[in-house]
Amino acid sequence: MYDAPGRTRRQTINPSDYLSAALLIAGAVFFLAGTLGLLRFPDVYTRLHALTKADNVGLGLMVAGLAVQAESWSVVGKLLLIWWLVLIAGASVAHLIASGALQRGIRMWKP
Amino acid sequence: MTLLTWVFDSLLGLSLLWLAWRALACPDLFKAIVLFVAFGLLMALAWVRLAAPDVALAEAAIGAGLTGALLMAALAKLHPTEAHDDFTVPPEKNVTKVWSWQWLPAVAILLVTTGLGYVVLSLPPYAAGLSTEVAANLAISGASNPVTAVLLNFRGYDTLLEIVVLLLALLGVWSLNSASLDRKAAPGIVLDTLARLLTPIFILVAAYLLWVGAHAPGGAFQAGAVLGAAGVLLLLAGWRPRAGLMALPLRLVLVTGPATFVIVAVLTLLMKGQMLEYPPTQAGVLILILETAATVSIGVTLAALFLGGDPRKNNRNKNQT
Known part of the structure; x- marks a missing residue:
């Protein structure tokens, strides 16, 4: 499980490797933007907005990039299941934090 | 590739030390718990890097997840009326006052750390441990x-x-x-x-x-x-x-x-x-x-x-x- 089975196979770079790399880098860009937003945005609501972009799109692109490399369809299914669970949990928790903040009277940032 | 993993492992180790220190030194208990959960997640990643996925699973599920939930529940019971008002950083006061009596646990921790360091340094540089015996008896173990x-x-x-x-x-x-x-x-x-x-x-x-x-x-x-x-x-x-x-x-x-x-x-x-x-x-x-x-x-x-x-x-x- 831990010795990479692709090590001998991947001496040459396939077109699928380029696709995978492009998807992973695009996902990393979303994670970077989400992290920057979490650190730099002015209040809890805008920070949540930044965070969900990283969780939803960034992780989706990462999952797509890894699914291209997957050895079997069951691995693709597990990856999609992980993404789906993070989507549901992320959206629900963001909603709960935002409604909690509203209930405590935290005002929205106005430029 | 080895350079990349070396940089990653160094960053991981330093982040763990920094998070542990912040979780201990943070005067706001809510923030300390959040830092502790973050520490647990990075610790799970460290276990993965050490090729111990069983421990990583346990650390992520129990060390970070459930312990975090238990600490949050305990915090809610400590201050039932004093709710956490906002998500802003409170002013860090009372830090100097807290320090005055903390020398005793500090000495105890220093002694334990010294003892652990001595034990680690006195270990042989390479030892197979009991893994060969486990592997030899794996067939009759039932798993x-x-x-x-x-x-x-x-x-x-x-x-x-x-x-x-x-x-x-x-x-x-x-x-x-x-x-x-x-x-x-x-x-x-x-x-x-x-x-x-x-x-x-x-x-x-x-x-x-x-x-x-x-x-x-x-x-x-x-x-x-x-x-x-x-x-x-x-x-x-x-x-x-x-x-x-x-x-x-x-x-x-x-x-x-x-x-x-x-x-x-x-x-x-x-x-x-x-x-x-x-x-x-x-x-x-x-x-x-x-x-x-x-x-x-x-x-x-x-x-x-x-x-x-x-x-x-x-x-x-x-x-x-």
Whole structure:
């Protein structure tokens, strides 16, 4: 499980490797933007907005990039299941934090 | 590639040290708990880098997830009126005052750290440990995952004691406090839907982890932690079990794991003369039975710990008044 089975196979770079790399880098860009937003945005609501972009799109692109490399369809299914669970949990928790903040009277940032 | 992994590992190690320091030094307890959870997640990543996925799973599920939830519940009980008003950083006051009496634990920690450092440095630079012996005896252990073989067979009494420790912790919590079984106010449709949607998935994942533990990373503690997380989610969503289930049924479920272990230990002691030494032909079945009982007990114990008190005491008082 831990010795990479692709090590001998991947001496040459396939077109699928380029696709995978492009998807992973695009996902990393979303994670970077989400992290920057979490650190730099002015209040809890805008920070949540930044965070969900990283969780939803960034992780989706990462999952797509890894699914291209997957050895079997069951691995693709597990990856999609992980993404789906993070989507549901992320959206629900963001909603709960935002409604909690509203209930405590935290005002929205106005430029 | 080695340079990249070296940089990654160094960053990981430094982040762990920094997070641990921040979690200890932070005067705001809420922030300290969040930092502790972040520390647990990075610690799980460190275990993955050390090729120990079993420990990584346990660390992520118990160390970061459930301990974080328990600490949050404890914090909510410490300040029932003083709610956390906002998500802004409070002014860091009282730091100097706190320092004045902290030299004693600091000295104790320094002594322990020095002792641990001495032990680590006095170890031989390379040692195979017991892994070759485990590998040699894996065939008769009843499990093809060496971690499960060690935890449930070769060192089964360690696991027995760990489960008893968990039960003792719950007894301690119960002796200190009572918990209300009144249904909490409607938690909102989002949390309610989330709990209803995720609970069956949690149960499925727990069963999968339990089953897969025989030949891959997984096992009773990881599966029990997932079950416990399902319980925590249900309790957060306002669900409370019926009071009738709290008296005998709850206690029976809580002791199922330790009791099964003790029964198997006594039986093997009587039949083979050695505690928890399974006959090789039945070892697989025995491990599965033990792990199933342990999983249920661990999950219910963790959820009961989150409830934070004896659910029967409160009921009894109410009946009297």
